Amino acid sequence: MFGYIVRRLIAGVLVLIAVSMMVFAIFFYGPNDPALAYCPESRCTPQRLDNLRHNLGLDRPAPQQYVEYMSGLVKSRHIESGGISIDCNWPCLGVSFKYRVSVFHYLWDRFPATFSVAAGGAICFLIIGLFSGIFAARRRGTMADKAIVSTSLFINAIPYYLLALLAYLYLVQGLGLFPETGYHSPFKDGPFKFVGGLALPWLMLGIAYSTQYARFSRGAMVDALNEDYVRTARAKGLMERVVVRRHALRAAIVPVVTIFGLDFAYLLAGTLFTEKIFGIQGMGLAGLDAVQRTDLPMISAYTLISAAFIVVANIVVDILYSVIDPRVRLA
Amino acid sequence: MTQTNEPAPQTGTGGLSEPTDGAATDPFLVVEDLTVKFPTADGLVQAVTGLSYSVEQGKTLGIVGESGSGKSVSSLAVMGLHDAKRTQMSGSIRVGGKEVLGLANDKMRRIRGREVAMIFQDPLTALHPFYKVGAQISEAYRAHHDVSKSVARTKAIEMLDRVGIPQARTRVDDYPHQFSGGMRQRAMIAMALVNDPSLVIADEPTTALDVTVQAQILDLLQELQKDFNSAIIIITHDLGVVAEMADDVMVMYAGRAVEFGSTRQILTHPEMPYTWGLLSSVPDVTADPEARLIPIKGNPPSLLKPPTGCAFHPRCPHMDKVPGNLCKTTLPELTPGEHGEGHVKRCHLPDPSAIYVQEILPEIAPDLVEMTINDQFPQKTGTGLVGDSPSDDALPKER
Numbered sequence: 199m200f201g202y203i204v205r206r207l208i209a210g211v212l213v214l215i216a217v218s219m220m221v222f223a224i225f226f227y228g229p230n231d232p233a234l235a236y237c238p239e240s241r242c243t244p245q246r247l248d249n250l251r252h253n254l255g256l257d258r259p260a261p262q263q264y265v266e267y268m269s270g271l272v273k274s275r276h277i278e279s280g281g282i283s284i285d286c287n288w289p290c291l292g293v294s295f296k297y298r299v300s301v302f303h304y305l306w307d308r309f310p311a312t313f314s315v316a317a318g319g320a321i322c323f324l325i326i327g328l329f330s331g332i333f334a335a336r337r338r339g340t341m342a343d344k345a346i347v348s349t350s351l352f353i354n355a356i357p358y359y360l361l362a363l364l365a366y367l368y369l370v371q372g373l374g375l376f377p378e379t380g381y382h383s384p385f386k387d388g389p390f391k392f393v394g395g396l397a398l399p400w401l402m403l404g405i406a407y408s409t410q411y412a413r414f415s416r417g418a419m420v421d422a423l424n425e426d427y428v429r430t431a432r433a434k435g436l437m438e439r440v441v442v443r444r445h446a447l448r449a450a451i452v453p454v455v456t457i458f459g460l461d462f463a464y465l466l467a468g469t470l471f472t473e474k475i476f477g478i479q480g481m482g483l484a485g486l487d488a489v490q491r492t493d494l495p496m497i498s499a500y501t502l503i504s505a506a507f508i509v510v511a512n513i514v515v516d517i518l519y520s521v522i523d524p525r526v527r528l529a
Numbered sequence: 530m531t532q533t534n535e536p537a538p539q540t541g542t543g544g545l546s547e548p549t550d551g552a553a554t555d556p557f558l559v560v561e562d563l564t565v566k567f568p569t570a571d572g573l574v575q576a577v578t579g580l581s582y583s584v585e586q587g588k589t590l591g592i593v594g595e596s597g598s599g600k601s602v603s604s605l606a607v608m609g610l611h612d613a614k615r616t617q618m619s620g621s622i623r624v625g626g627k628e629v630l631g632l633a634n635d636k637m638r639r640i641r642g643r644e645v646a647m648i649f650q651d652p653l654t655a656l657h658p659f660y661k662v663g664a665q666i667s668e669a670y671r672a673h674h675d676v677s678k679s680v681a682r683t684k685a686i687e688m689l690d691r692v693g694i695p696q697a698r699t700r701v702d703d704y705p706h707q708f709s710g711g712m713r714q715r716a717m718i719a720m721a722l723v724n725d726p727s728l729v730i731a732d733e734p735t736t737a738l739d740v741t742v743q744a745q746i747l748d749l750l751q752e753l754q755k756d757f758n759s760a761i762i763i764i765t766h767d768l769g770v771v772a773e774m775a776d777d778v779m780v781m782y783a784g785r786a787v788e789f790g791s792t793r794q795i796l797t798h799p800e801m802p803y804t805w806g807l808l809s810s811v812p813d814v815t816a817d818p819e820a821r822l823i824p825i826k827g828n829p830p831s832l833l834k835p836p837t838g839c840a841f842h843p844r845c846p847h848m849d850k851v852p853g854n855l856c857k858t859t860l861p862e863l864t865p866g867e868h869g870e871g872h873v874k875r876c877h878l879p880d881p882s883a884i885y886v887q888e889i890l891p892e893i894a895p896d897l898v899e900m901t902i903n904d905q906f907p908q909k910t911g912t913g914l915v916g917d918s919p920s921d922d923a924l925p926k927e928r
Contacts (some may be wrong), residue, residue, distance in 0.1 A: 287582070307670075401792070425654065426649060429610060430649060430656065431657070433642060433646070433647045434642040434668065434720070435640070435642030435673055436638070436642075436669075437635070447655075449658075449659065522788035523658065524659060524704045524706075525658055525706050
């Protein structure tokens with residue numbers, strides 16, 4: 199088990215190195231010359247561009263620059279950026295062209311907001327999705343089952359951004375049922391402000407994601423309820439409640455864990471629409487902003503961090519498998 | 530049209546409702562005129578129709594038939610394991626004198642596992658893969674006994690030891706996938722017997738097992754039956770299993786009982802062409818290796834629209850011996866056989882014994898024709914399981 203985790207972590211690091219190389223290659227061979235970011239269009243001469251390239255170190259060979267870039271993962275660096283020397287503390291993934299600060303720390307400061315949205319949303323969609331899915335599976339073929347399945351398909355057919363936008367306009371702006379949304383630190387601003395600002399985003403994420411969890415857990419539960427071992431559990435004379443929870447649900451949860459692991463990783467990388475519509479200053483919004491401003495160090499840092507979440511989520515899912523299913527041997 | 534519902538057979542003292550040995554005790558399980566139907570999108574599946582039988586404490590009933598003959602469906606009905614919403618059931622099932630058909634689930638649950646337990650065909654899928662074997666056995670015990678986990682665990686170890694699991698004290702913490710197939714079925718038996726049930730229903734308990742393990746499992750079941758004095762219903766398509774285990778045999782076809790009698794009656798004097806077909810399709814290890822098995826032609830009928838008259842008539846090679854169109858038009862009643870009380874069969878054939886001895890027996894066991902005419906027991910060694918069957922003394926020894 200321990201050896202397995204170590205091997206998976208090493209493999210994960212290799213994946214991240216590959217991702218960083220690709221990002222770096224885009225940096226160099228992509229359509230955007232990084233030096234252009236410092237060269238105002240009106241006064242940009244070829245001479246000035248060359249100077250900038252030299253100052254930024256962009257005229258050195260790519261491998262050398264890559265090694266320098268990666269060295270930020272083990273130590274702090276000093277980075278010359280547009281004539282100013284900037285301290286980039288460990289871990290350093292470069293300095294933003296626009297904000298002249300360490301991109302890692304810039305993104306990391308926004309992580310609590312993103313994490314709060316993701317975790318609260320995940321709790322909502324797991325509760326709504328699993329409960330309605332299991333409820334539908336146990337009443338398979340009844341009106342209740344059909345109502346749940348068709349409602350979930352209906353909600354699924356509405357684009358999430360439309361759903362979230364309408365909810366914001368009507369429930370916050372129009373009816374004022376929810377307070378103005380946004381992220382407030384639960385420690386500095388108090389838990390009520392924190393929950394108030396995020397309640398609607400959580401609910402919308404909960405509703406939007408729960409549809410696929412409802413249908414997925416319904417299917418898994420229907421399969422599990424048809425398993426021989428569930429019949430055995432009934433034949434033992436166990437109470438129906440115990441049969442469903444301890445025997446069927448335990449098996450049905452396995453496929454749900456897989457998609458949840460990946461969904462949660464994506465959510466941690468930033469919920470773009472949610473952050474944009476509800477005005478939450480999270481990582482997703484920072485990533486979007488960086489793309490709009492061709493802030494290449496920010497984009498590559500954002501990509502690397504997102505990739506790291508997905509790699510870790512995959513490892514966690516595999517470990518969870520072995521915890522749930524004793525037949526899975528991690529080796 | 531076929532009769533869909535018929536009264537329980539009235540066949541004098543013997544018959545389906547009473548075992549042949551006719552002891553004074555009341556049968557533990559009495560099934561009367563059981564009908565099970567499943568409404569499906571394609572129509573009503575008539576899985577079991579007008580089935581009646583009974584099993585006494587300490588006795589073993591073998592239920593034989595092809596897949597889809599209703600043998601499993603009828604025993605799941607005894608366990609109350611059909612989804613009430615998706616099943617139409619009528620008739621009567623009495624367990625220990627209590628009517629259980631239509632019993633509310635929370636009442637039925639107290640009978641399941643405690644008074645009637647079940648052993649399933651494939652122990653790999655019937656045991657929960659995520660829980661330890663011991664935990665699954667103690668869970669069964671604790672479902673009916675208000676005891677602590679450690680007491681139940683001790684009981685589980687005791688049961689595993691009892692069914693012949695070596696080092697039960699350590700194996701109790703194994704998961705099912707760490708057991709071999711035979712051990713899994715032993716664990717399944719331990720789980721079924723942990724509450725000392727009066728009736729054990731074994732649904733093809735050896736079908737999923739290695740041939741070498743099959744005999745061990747059957748021996749174990751017999752041994753435990755003696756100790757626990759439970760009644761056993763063994764569901765199988767294997768006549769070798771029946772020969773070894775059963776006191777009485779019920780042959781089922783298309784949801785009905787088509788022949789019933791003591792094991793000896795059924796194996797020596799079968800009077801229903803379907804039973805003949807089953808006997809002919811069993812390989813005989815002592816027979817000429819060149820000899821071919823004679824399969825029953827055709828497939829089991831659809832239970833959505835069972836054939837009119839005798840359900841077996843589309844596959845029956847002896848229809849021409851019955852006058853008129855009787856087989857196609859009229860469902861035969863269960864009528865007494867020609868060899869002893871308690872034997873009944875559902876067939877229009879005028880003289881089935883003669884046809885069996887003259888036409889069937891020479892094909893399946895030529896050397897036994899003489900013996901059978903002299904009312905001896907023909908030895909079917911389909912799985913090589915003949916050994917200590919109850920009527921062992923009546924058996925000719927292995928050649």
